[in-house]
Amino acid sequence: MKSLIFSHEASPDFFKTISKQLDGEIGDLVSHVFPDGESYIRINSECTDREAIIISNFHEPNSKFLPLIFLCETLKEMDIKSIMLVCPYLPYMRQDIQFRSGEGVTSRFFAKLMSQFIDSLITIDPHLHRYKSLDQIYNLKSKVLHANPYVASWVKTNIKRPIVIGPDSESEQWAASAAEIIGCPYIILKKVRKGDKEVLISPPNAREHNNLTPVLIDDIISTGRTMIATAEALKLEGFQAAVCIGVHAVFSGDAYSEMKKAYISKIITCNTVPHETNKIDLTRLLTEGIKLNSAK
Numbered sequence: 001m002k003s004l005i006f007s008h009e010a011s012p013d014f015f016k017t018i019s020k021q022l023d024g025e026i027g028d029l030v031s032h033v034f035p036d037g038e039s040y041i042r043i044n045s046e047c048t049d050r051e052a053i054i055i056s057n058f059h060e061p062n063s064k065f066l067p068l069i070f071l072c073e074t075l076k077e078m079d080i081k082s083i084m085l086v087c088p089y090l091p092y093m094r095q096d097i098q099f100r101s102g103e104g105v106t107s108r109f110f111a112k113l114m115s116q117f118i119d120s121l122i123t124i125d126p127h128l129h130r131y132k133s134l135d136q137i138y139n140l141k142s143k144v145l146h147a148n149p150y151v152a153s154w155v156k157t158n159i160k161r162p163i164v165i166g167p168d169s170e171s172e173q174w175a176a177s178a179a180e181i182i183g184c185p186y187i188i189l190k191k192v193r194k195g196d197k198e199v200l201i202s203p204p205n206a207r208e209h210n211n212l213t214p215v216l217i218d219d220i221i222s223t224g225r226t227m228i229a230t231a232e233a234l235k236l237e238g239f240q241a242a243v244c245i246g247v248h249a250v251f252s253g254d255a256y257s258e259m260k261k262a263y264i265s266k267i268i269t270c271n272t273v274p275h276e277t278n279k280i281d282l283t284r285l286l287t288e289g290i291k292l293n294s295a296k
């Protein structure tokens, strides 16, 4: 039987594009929020021995967590064979260590919880920094897809004479491989984060490249301060306003408006989190990943 496809907070267009390319059936899901804020869920599809594919937009995860768990548990009680979560942006990956004593390593807690409810996970460029793979914290089958070929293709088509800039050592994994595909130079800078909105970037020492267009590539744009500080550091060395590309358009609080005021010419993201800056479409990457990893 065909897989059942469900949306978990995915944007309607994103869900439609992906589900159209899969040989599945849209699950008949009724959900409702009671006046007291609690959730109601009912699944009207036959589930026995079928695979469920849940397309999720898990950005701002706290309020989305329980509805997902209720969906998974209902599916299991209806004898679903397996549950695949397609989660283009995987939240709770950045607290991957105790920076100070007493802190909760929430990436590990979140992974442990999720592993109880789903069988497999497909995601795009999760923030793997101190963890080398999701297997270190997730106890399920996972597949990590990479946005880089799509990011590089956008740069090739849209930017003349680029130089890729990685704002910090963590970004090297994205910046270096994008630069290789584009066929342009890259440099990795040093960042010190003093607080949520306070970021210091060391002088790039790259004046010899200031005739090229700086293209900043990072996985997540959250407060935007990493991008803003990097663009300002480049300005001091005579570079033109930067093009900023983030895989995940998290844009917390005033991030987007502050970035628009900064020394930045373009703000571009992939559509892993819905936002008006989504110019790089990753639905094909996800669809191919789902087909290759489907349990059917």
Ligand code: R5P
Residues within 6 Å of the ligand: 094, 167, 168, 170, 171, 196, 199, 218, 219, 220, 221, 222, 223, 224, 225, 226, 227
């Ligand atoms: C850092 O670990 C990440 O790769 C990003 O550089 C970071 O999340 C960006 O955060 P923000 O936009 O808040 O500076």
